[in-house]
Amino acid sequence: MTESFIPPAKPIIGDDERAAVDRVLRSGMVAQGPEVAAFEREFAEVLVDGRESVAVNSGTSGLHLGLLAAGIGPGDEVIVPSFTFAATANSVALTGATPVFADIEPDQFTLDPASVEAAVTERTKAIMPVHLYGHPAHMAELQAVADRHGLALFEDAAQAHGASLGGRKVGTFGRFAMFSLYPTKNMTSGEGGMVSCETPEMVRNVKLLRNQGMEAQYQNEVVGFNARMTDIHAAIGRVQLTKVGAWTETRRANAAFFDRELRGVVVPPVADGAVHVYHQYTVRVPEDRDGFVAALKNEHAVGSGVYYPVPNHRLASLERFAPGLHLAETERAAGEVVSLPVHPSLSGADLERIVAAVNAVAGAGA
Numbered sequence: 493m494t495e496s497f498i499p500p501a502k503p504i505i506g507d508d509e510r511a512a513v514d515r516v517l518r519s520g521m522v523a524q525g526p527e528v529a530a531f532e533r534e535f536a537e538v539l540v541d542g543r544e545s546v547a548v549n550s551g552t553s554g555l556h557l558g559l560l561a562a563g564i565g566p567g568d569e570v571i572v573p574s575f576t577f578a579a580t581a582n583s584v585a586l587t588g589a590t591p592v593f594a595d596i597e598p599d600q601f602t603l604d605p606a607s608v609e610a611a612v613t614e615r616t617k618a619i620m621p622v623h624l625y626g627h628p629a630h631m632a633e634l635q636a637v638a639d640r641h642g643l644a645l646f647e648d649a650a651q652a653h654g655a656s657l658g659g660r661k662v663g664t665f666g667r668f669a670m671f672s673l674y675p676t677k678n679m680t681s682g683e684g685g686m687v688s689c690e691t692p693e694m695v696r697n698v699k700l701l702r703n704q705g706m707e708a709q710y711q712n713e714v715v716g717f718n719a720r721m722t723d724i725h726a727a728i729g730r731v732q733l734t735k736v737g738a739w740t741e742t743r744r745a746n747a748a749f750f751d752r753e754l755r756g757v758v759v760p761p762v763a764d765g766a767v768h769v770y771h772q773y774t775v776r777v778p779e780d781r782d783g784f785v786a787a788l789k790n791e792h793a794v795g796s797g798v799y800y801p802v803p804n805h806r807l808a809s810l811e812r813f814a815p816g817l818h819l820a821e822t823e824r825a826a827g828e829v830v831s832l833p834v835h836p837s838l839s840g841a842d843l844e845r846i847v848a849a850v851n852a853v854a855g856a857g858a
């Protein structure tokens with residue numbers, strides 16, 4: 493094996509990001525300040541059609557603060573997918589509310605509106621879909637369920653910067669939407685999150701919770717956190733924001749190449765009217781997924797990822813919310829999915845190698 497390893501993800505940090513950080517460090521003012529304010533404005537313009545956005549120190553903080561700002565708390569239920577990163581349900585549980593797990597559809601790995609409707613009870617306050625892997629959830633159908641039962645709709649858009657549905661950007665459907673800025677996401681600020689809000693009241697509440705419950709110094713109105721983003725992180729995020737559109741086009745071109753060339757695996761279906769931004773390019777390998785992953789790595793030096801091998805309702809931390817629950821599509825997906833490298837730093841030769849490796853391994857198993 494002489495070929496170099498192709499990693500499943502690779503953040504791109506360049507000279508521009510380094511210069512931006514240096515500028516902030518030299519200014520001597522590094523905590524939340526003008527860079528954060530500028531990042532919030534620019535993020536809103538570029539990604540959510542101007543919807544006012546509040547920067548926080550992580551995506552998980554963004555979900556937690558968004559839920560609290562929307563009034564979610566003890567006694568409430570919020571319907572979430574189980575097939576997602578644990579932060580989705582963790583943030584609900586941290587408010588004191590109960591995460592209620594619904595199943596995903598057989599195709600796009602996002603919430604099945606029928607399963608959501610079946611999970612509604614008197615205590616249900618909201619539905620929080622995840623635009624998993626960068627594919628928008630079925631927002632029109634979920635909005636219809638929400639309307640029928642008087643529920644709020646929130647969005648976990650951690651993986652979906654720039655995705656859209658029917659020409660409408662994700663992050664503009666929910667009362668709030670959270671975007672993560674963790675290094676492996678489609679753009680990064682180092683660590684960070686952005687909460688895009690539907691109303692001025694939501695903006696104000698998230699800002700209060702972000703900073704000890706105060707708007708004016710020492711006029712604390714509610715009990716809050718320190719969930720502020722630093723100007724150092726915002727400076728990185730501002731540079732990344734100028735590049736994320738081109739990176740997304742590269743991800744989509746890489747995915748189109750895989751769609752045409754891959755054999756022996758189920759390539760990711762895209763819903764009508766959806767623009768998928770391929771945070772992950774996730775195929776299904778129905779037979780011996782773990783053997784497939786090992787062969788890609790050991791025989792072809794191609795990295796891949798399994799997101800997520802254990803559904804949330806089976807995690808030791810969360811199973812108490814759903815004792816004995818069975819979600820057929822979630823459990824099937826957890827056993828079948830493999831995410832291939834699709835990130836914008838892949839070369840043409842890397843793409844050819846990934847295709848050759850997948851086709852060799854999948855073909856060998858057939």
Ligand SMILES: *Cc1c(COP(=O)(O)O)cnc(C)c1O
Nearest residue numbers: 550551552577579650672673674
């Ligand atoms: C990454 C991620 C989060 C959490 O974001 P952090 O910035 O890592 O806190 C939440 N939900 C989903 C679906 C994610 O992928």
